[in-house]
Amino acid sequence: MRFVALPLLAAQLTSDPRQVAFVYVAEQLPLLLFGLLSGAIADRFDRRRILWVVDAARTVIVGALAVAVATHTLTILVLTGIGFLLGLGQTLYNGAWSGIVPSLVTSPELTRANARLQSASLVTDTLLGTPLGALLFGITAALPFAVDAVSFAAAAALALTLNGGLRPQPHAAPNPRRTLLGDTTQGMRWLWQQPLLRRLCLTSGISNLVGGGLIAILVLYARQILDLTSIGFAFLVASFAIGGVAGAMATPRLCARFGTSWVLRLSAAATAGTAVAAGATSSGLIAGVCIAAYGAANLTWNVTAVSVRQAMVPTHLLGRVGMAYQMVIGAGTTLGAALAGLEADSLGLRAPFYIGGALLLVASTISMRPDNTLTPRTKRASNVHPHRRRAGDAQATGPESGG
Structure with missing residues (x-):
């Protein structure tokens, strides 16, 4: 809901496009500034505690935002600051989340678990949250933020119910005398030393560079090339989901x-x-089918890649490696949006689809070797899965959980 309500609120406060854009930039900035640090923090402390503390804090922040909107005391500067705090909360949350799924689920079930989680996210985010946020904002500007505050409170409460080994293993935990910078460097070095993960990370970066670019110009493409109304544009977004x-x-x-x-x-x-096909058509219906196929292929790749990464990374490095991975993805999305705007301005609105298709084709050749199983190296890495360690180290973990 906040994805659509926050820019609507910014546009209500100011007509300056630079200030409206800066609210979005403030939300994205924490991932680039603190992404690696959040991974190091997640690998030092109980990940469940990080989840509920962050969501409890976001409950207060968004609740205060709802009050400020209702009382007409909000300024664009304050909104920008709130956007930064919410982005920081999401960055810290993502760092802890990176290690949750492999701690809750055995290695053979990772793909199924990630498929269900990403499907649920698409349904609640794109299909339900976005239109609901716009609807509630139309009733009164404070309403989507009030509901959002309640959702954060519910999420914090749910995080408290998670069971499992959510604290880094005592024998694998970072040396307390080491700095967070040293821990962060260790995670980046480990990722770089894994050829398979390097390729997956590069492919993810290219995929998000293309995806970020297509999202940035999709509304203009829908209106000017496909001649669709706002409802038609919403149909394209829904078809991806x-x-x-x-x-x-x-x-x-x-x-x-x-x-x-x-x-x-x-x-x-x-x-x-499918990206090339979507860019070549002038039919809204065909474009919707192509975008739906693009979404199916994209999520298939994401679920598989995330599951491979989770199976390979040792539990005490899950936060750091996961956030290093996400830094590449975030940079790709931001850069892709900027490049697509330049491409569309100089070459036309179809160009980002064609150029993106070429980049994705290159990515498909570097993602993995053409064998039917994971490499032996990957299988050995999977054997350090936290569930296997806990089987022989129950006292160390105690009875206690993305791409």
Whole structure:
């Protein structure tokens, strides 16, 4: 809901496009500034505690925002600061979240778990949250933020119910005399030393560079090329989510039948083809079908890649490696939006689709080797999964949880 309500609120406070854009930039800035640090923090402390503390803090922040909007005391400067704090909260949350799923789920079930989580996220975010946020904002500007505050409170309460080994293993925890900078460097170095993860990270960066660019110009493409109304644009956004849910839920069966490597390569190639097809058509209906297929291929790749990464990374490095990975993804999205604007301005609105398709095709060739199973190196890395360690180290963990 906040994804659509926050820019609407900014536009209500000022007509200066620079100030409106700066609110969005303030939300994204913490990932670039503190992403690696949040991973190091997550690998030192109880990840469940980080989740509920962050969401409790965001309950207060968004609740205060709702009050300020209702009492007409909000300024664009204060809104920018609140955007930064919410972005910082999301960055800290993501660092802890990176290690939650592998701590809750055994390695063979990672793909199924990630498929369900990403499907649920698409449904609640894109299909439900975005239109609901716009609807509630139309009733009264403070309402979506009041509901958002309640949702953060509920999330904080749910985080308290998580059970499992959510604190780094005592024998694997960072030396307390080491600095957070040293811990961060260790995570980046470990990621760089894994050829498979390097390729996956690079492919993710390219995929998000293309995706960020297409999102940035999609509304103009829908209006000027496809001649769609606002409802038609909403149809395009919804079609991505519907396709994404279908792709995510099909991923476990695809991996079981064709092997992880081939699923990664073919789904990356499919995103390339569907991006080009979406850019070539002038029909809104055909564009919607192509975008749905793009969403299915994109989520298939994401679920598979996230599951591979989670299986490979040792539990005491999950936060740091995960956030280093997300830094590349975030940089790709931001850079892609900027480049797509330049491409569309100089070459036309179809150009980002064609150029993006070419980049995705390159990404499909570097994502993984064309074998039907994970490499032996990956399998050995998977053997350090936290559940396997806990089986022989129950007293160390205690009875206690993305791309």
